[in-house]
Amino acid sequence: MSETSYPPVSQHLSDVETAREEGRRKMDWALQHMPILNALREEFADEQPLAGETIAMAMHVEAKTANLVELLAEGGAEVAITGCNPLSTHDDVSAALDTHESITSYAVRGVDDEEYYDAMHACIAHEPTITVDDGMDMVKLVHEEYPDLIDSIVGGAEETTTGVDRLRAMDADGELHYPVFAVNDTPMKQLFDNVHGTGESSLATIAMTTNLSWAGKNVVVGGYGQCGKGVAKKASGQNANVIVCEVDPRKALEAHMEGYEVLPMREAAKKGDVFITTTGNRDVITREHFAEMQDGVLLANAGHFDVEVNLDDLDDLAVDRYEVRDGVEGYEMKDGRVLNVIAEGRLVNLAAPIALGHPVEVMDQSFGVQAVVVRELAANGEEYEAGVHDVPDELDREVADIKLAAEGVEYDDLSDEQREYMDSWEHGT
Template identity: 95%
Template structure:
């Protein structure tokens, strides 16, 4: 592997051996509950589909992700990885990953912006043939500062909603010069990771960080995409009163038909006890909303970047800022109200001090899709034109079949007659 100016995680930790042991313990626990990755590991180890590939990754470096990274390395790849969020890395897991002879981990928790991108530059110095991204920062960096790599990169895979939005905008501008699979948009990701994963992990993290109950609270959900639906569904299931704020009239109508109260954010601001943003957009909650909020509200973000709750506006209004609790910062207003921000406005289910991210079983499915997409790029990447691509349906179904088999769940198949009927236009009344 190439030498780089930015050091791997092993150079940043004082008690490296202890960190490695603890990280491995976390990874082993997660792997016990990841039947999809275990099944794929057997295949990858036997067939070495990634032999000769170099993979650069920017992901949330924690135990579940680490098992995906090791799967790719065990399938023959050389892997360089760093974080995609300054507060989501688990240093012990990063250290454990770095012990693998085919993996270099540059991920360190709590880095500043300069260090964040230094680590990404270090990954790209390995001259990847495949990129795996969560948020699109690495793809953007390749195109802006490493154009010479583009010809040798066969393709990439993007994990999350925000990243896919950015990629599609880049593609529409004619600026995306290699193929990238929109992993986020495939059914095995949308139906489970975004709904159940985001919903469960966000609410669990907020409850553990604050030690507060959901029952009876007015929970305002900003955005009713798949993540917002998950948050709303899980909050309602814990006896909260859910209010949805949405800009798309169809999604607003869907939320209304699901039984939720639908309001503009300026009106919801007057009623909410907890605010959770899930849009992937900026300025969902701003000054005009802060001015209407009640004393003691909680402000949390479950979107990718820390721009959904406008902290600059909040800081301008505040006469004091203080640590209210580990992972909670209080902003005191001139009238004495305190508005509480969780995890610095970053992705709450990964950036809060005690957060663990999505449930293991959910991420097993999403990372299974990532793994088969990387395999597809290694084997057939030359058949894809530059741009954003849907995950091939047979790959998504492959992951679902592995999961069902692991759970001992059987299902029906179409007969030849049914298949012919569904594929014909000639059958009528």
């Protein structure tokens, strides 16, 4: 591996050995509940499908992610990883990863913007042949500052809604110069990770951070995509009154027909007790909305970047700011109202002090897709043109089959006659 000026995580910690032991303990617990990664780990170790590959990763470095990283290393890859959010790294897990002979982890919790990108530069200095992203910062940096590496990169994978949206915009502008799989958009991610993962982990993190109940509260969900649907569904299931804000008429209609109240944010701002943004876009909640909010509201973001709740606007309006509780900052208005921001407006289910991210079983599925996509790039990357690609359906189904087998669940097959009927246009009434 290449030498870099930015040191790995072990040089940032005062008690490295203790951190490594605790990180390994977290990883081992998670792996017990990850049957997909366990099955793939055995296959990858035997077949070495990633031999000769160097993988640069920018992800949320915690126990579940770490098991994906080790799987890729056990499959023959050299891996360099850093965080994709300054507050989502678990330093102990990062330190445990860094003990593997084929892994270098630069991820450190609480870094500033300069250090965040220094660590990403350090990963790219390993001269990757494959990139794996949460949020697309790695791909962007490669294209902007390391264009000489592009010809040697066979492809990448992107796991988030925000990252895929950015990649599609980049592709539309003709600026994406290697193939990237949109892992976020495949059924095994959309149906489970975005709905159950985001919904459960966001609500659980907010509840544990605040020690408050959902029952009877007016919960405003900004955005009714897959993540917003999950948040709305889980909040309703805990007896909250859900209000949905949308910009797409079809999604607004869908939310309405699911029984939720649908309002513009300017009206929802007057009624909400808790606000959770899930759009991937900026300025979902701004100055005009803060002016209408009740004293004591909670503001949380479940989108990838900290741009959905406009904290610059909130700071301008505030006469004072102070920590009201670990992970909660109160912004006091001139009229005495206090608006409470959780986890600095960052991805709440990973950035709050007690946050653990999505449930283990959910991430096992998403990371299983990541693993088989990386395997596909190593084997057949030259067959894909530059641009954003859907995950091949057979790979998505492979991950589902592994999960069902692990759960002891059987399902039906089509008969030859049924298959022929479905594949033919000649059968009529």
